[in-house]
Amino acid sequence: MYDIIKSNPIFDGVSEEQLKKIFKKIHYRIIKYSKGESVFTESNFKSSMGIILSGMVEAQKLHYSGKVIILNRMAKGEVLGISALFNNKSYYPSRLVAKNNCKILFISQEELIKIFEMDFNILQRYLSFISDKIYFLNKRIEGFTYESIYERVLCFLENERERQNNQDEIIIKYSKQELAEYLCISRASLYRVLNELAKEGLIKWEKNKIRYL
Amino acid sequence: MYDIIKSNPIFDGVSEEQLKKIFKKIHYRIIKYSKGESVFTESNFKSSMGIILSGMVEAQKLHYSGKVIILNRMAKGEVLGISALFNNKSYYPSRLVAKNNCKILFISQEELIKIFEMDFNILQRYLSFISDKIYFLNKRIEGFTYESIYERVLCFLENERERQNNQDEIIIKYSKQELAEYLCISRASLYRVLNELAKEGLIKWEKNKIRYL
Numbered sequence: 001m002y003d004i005i006k007s008n009p010i011f012d013g014v015s016e017e018q019l020k021k022i023f024k025k026i027h028y029r030i031i032k033y034s035k036g037e038s039v040f041t042e043s044n045f046k047s048s049m050g051i052i053l054s055g056m057v058e059a060q061k062l063h064y065s066g067k068v069i070i071l072n073r074m075a076k077g078e079v080l081g082i083s084a085l086f087n088n089k090s091y092y093p094s095r096l097v098a099k100n101n102c103k104i105l106f107i108s109q110e111e112l113i114k115i116f117e118m119d120f121n122i123l124q125r126y127l128s129f130i131s132d133k134i135y136f137l138n139k140r141i142e143g144f145t146y147e148s149i150y151e152r153v154l155c156f157l158e159n160e161r162e163r164q165n166n167q168d169e170i171i172i173k174y175s176k177q178e179l180a181e182y183l184c185i186s187r188a189s190l191y192r193v194l195n196e197l198a199k200e201g202l203i204k205w206e207k208n209k210i211r212y213l
Numbered sequence: 214m215y216d217i218i219k220s221n222p223i224f225d226g227v228s229e230e231q232l233k234k235i236f237k238k239i240h241y242r243i244i245k246y247s248k249g250e251s252v253f254t255e256s257n258f259k260s261s262m263g264i265i266l267s268g269m270v271e272a273q274k275l276h277y278s279g280k281v282i283i284l285n286r287m288a289k290g291e292v293l294g295i296s297a298l299f300n301n302k303s304y305y306p307s308r309l310v311a312k313n314n315c316k317i318l319f320i321s322q323e324e325l326i327k328i329f330e331m332d333f334n335i336l337q338r339y340l341s342f343i344s345d346k347i348y349f350l351n352k353r354i355e356g357f358t359y360e361s362i363y364e365r366v367l368c369f370l371e372n373e374r375e376r377q378n379n380q381d382e383i384i385i386k387y388s389k390q391e392l393a394e395y396l397c398i399s400r401a402s403l404y405r406v407l408n409e410l411a412k413e414g415l416i417k418w419e420k421n422k423i424r425y426l
Contacts, residue, residue, distance in 0.1 A: 061355050069358045071351065083348040086340040093351040113337070123336075124326070127299040130343050135296040137350035138284065138306040142274050144357035145282045145397050184358050 004053050005105070007077035009132075010125045022118055026111040033098035040081065040096040048106040050080040055102030059094040070182050073099070073173045082130060085109055136163060149185050153193040156183055157203065157210065169211045217266050218318070220290035222345075223338045235331055239324040246311035253294065253309040261319040263293040268315030272307040283395050286312070286386045295343060298322055349376060362398050366406040369396055370416065370423065382424045 002019050005011050011019060030053065033039055039050070039057055050057075052074055059072040059080075071094050074080050084092050086109060107115070116123035136159060143155040156179075164170045172179065176194075180187040197203045204211045215232050218224050224232060243266065246252055252263070252270055263270075265287055272285040272293075284307050287293050296306050299322060320328070329336035349372060356368040369392075377383045385392065389407075393400040410416045417424045 061358060063359065064364055065361075069355075071354060071358070083344060083351055085344050086337060087344045087348065089345075089348060093348055093355065116336075117333075120330075123329075124299060130347065131296060131298050131300045132302075134343065134346055134350065135300065135302060135306055137347065137354065138296055141284060141350065141353055141357070142282075142306065144354070145274060145284070146276065147397070148278075151277055184360070 001053060001105070004077050005051055008051060008079055008129075010079065010122065010129050012125065014119070014122060018119070022115055022122075025118065026107065026114055028111065029106045031104055031106060033102040033104065035098055035100045037098045038095060039098060039102070039104065040084075040092050040094075042091050042093075042095060045084050045092040045096075046081065046106065047084055047086075047109045048081055049085060049109075049112055050104045050106050052076050052078050052080065053103040053105055055104075056099040057102060057104070058097050058099045060097055061094050069184075070174070070178055075173065079129070080104070081106075082133065085112070143183070149189045150193050150196065152183055152185065153190065153197070157197075160210075161212065169209055172208050172210060214266060214318070217290050218264055221264060221292055221342075223292065223335065223342050225338065227332070227335060231332070235328055235335075238331065239320065239327055241324065242319045244317055244319060246315045246317065248311055248313045250311045251308060252311060252315070252317065253297075253305050253307075255304050255306075255308060258297050258305040258309075259294070259319065260297050260299075260322045261294055262298060262322075262325055263317045263319050265289050265291050265293065266316040266318055268317075269312040270315060270317070271310050271312045273310055274307050282397075283387070283391055288386065292342070293317070294319075295346065298325070356396070362402045363406050363409065365396055365398065366403065366410070370410075373423075374425065382422055385421050385423060 002016050005019060006014065006016065033055070038044075040046070054076055056076075057074045057080055058070055059074070061069045061071050063069060080096055083089070116126065139155070139159045143152050143159065146152040146155060160170050160172065161167070174182055176190060177187055180190040183190065194203075194205055198205065201213055204213060215229050218232060219227065219229065246268070251257075253259070267289055269289075270287045270293055271283055272287070274282045274284050276282060293309055296302070329339070352368070352372045356365050356372065359365040359368060373383050373385065374380070387395055389403060390400055393403040396403065407416075407418055411418065414426055417426060
């Protein structure tokens with residue numbers, strides 16, 4: 001468990017010994033979800049931070065039309081529930097659904113504060129983590145402001161590359177169909193742009209990886 | 214100055230006496246900007262939190278095409294610079310430009326940490342403030358996922374109303390032309406939807422105010 005928690009930037013750099021000490025002092029819950037089960041709904045959620053110990057969780061939005069839109073996807077080691085922490089919102093901005101069987105560790109807001117009081121470094125990492133989150137949400141909004149689909153895809157790829165530490169090979173958590181939905185463009189348009197980018201010698205898409213050339 | 218600082222949710226509820234005590238102990242800078250001047254650019258920015266003491270600041274993005282897009286607009290009492298706090302980003306996600314003559318108080322990251330150590334309540338309010346920010350950024354992204362322009366405008370109005378404490382009359386910081394840009398739709402489409410909503414008896418738009426009926 002501790003190796004997964006440590007893989008999250010909030011707890012990265014904390015020694016396993018220190019982490020064990022902290023988790024002995026606080027209350028937390030580990031909950032299992034089956035594939036398709038709701039973790040949070042818009043009206044039914046906890047003021048807790050979740051750390052995904054196994055499986056994948058999808059943030060979805062049900063449109064008025066009944067269409068389900070993927071807003072985000074979180075994998076092992078990633079954190080969820082930030083939007084409902086430290087505020088008194090009556091609604092969660094999306095529905096979180098277990099994409100496959102999941103195990104999630106939940107730390108309530110009160111216990112999180114205890115952790116911050118115990119270790120000021122973790123607080124600083126938490127602040128850094130949410131600043132990053134705001135940074136990338138702003139970048140995602142930027143993507144939507146592009147009228148041309150070519151620019152929108154390019155913007156997504158640039159952001160993903162930055163998020164994955166500017167590596168030459170990045171992993172895409174979405175299938176092409178899902179990515180098209182995520183970017184709110186048609187699958188045909190996505191294929192067209194990816195082919196253009198490949199022809200221009202900029203990228204190569206292999207299964208769930210994109211290699212920058 | 215203190216009444217403006219107190220109008221920000223991060224310092225809301227802190228007594229003026231306590232606020233004065235805190236600001237005596239920390240270093241801060243007040244900088245004046247003339248209309249059109251850059252506060253932050255993508256590559257030239259500070260790891261500081263700015264509180265707008267007077268004037269208005271616009272977060273803009275220059276598209277590859279040369280078109281300037283409004284990403285956000287911050288007024289007196291509002292905070293800027295959160296995306297570059299507590300992380301080591303080399304770029305700021307947008308350009309912040311003084312929309313008119315502005316006075317901004319800057320508190321560096323180091324001094325902000327001092328404030329948090331002095332008053333844990335302010336830290337909690339800061340955490341609450343950035344959770345709210347994430348909440349509304351997610352809601353804005355949701356808006357972009359709607360294919361129909363009617364739903365996109367409706368989603369914007371719902372979010373603004375929620376942000377302004379569900380009041381029956383809300384203030385819109387944008388002209389109709391600017392709002393159309395903000396929503397990435399044409400001005401004609403925006404007018405059409407607003408007329409539809411007025412016809413349906415849902416809202417009434419008066420100058421910079423929208424009244425819910």
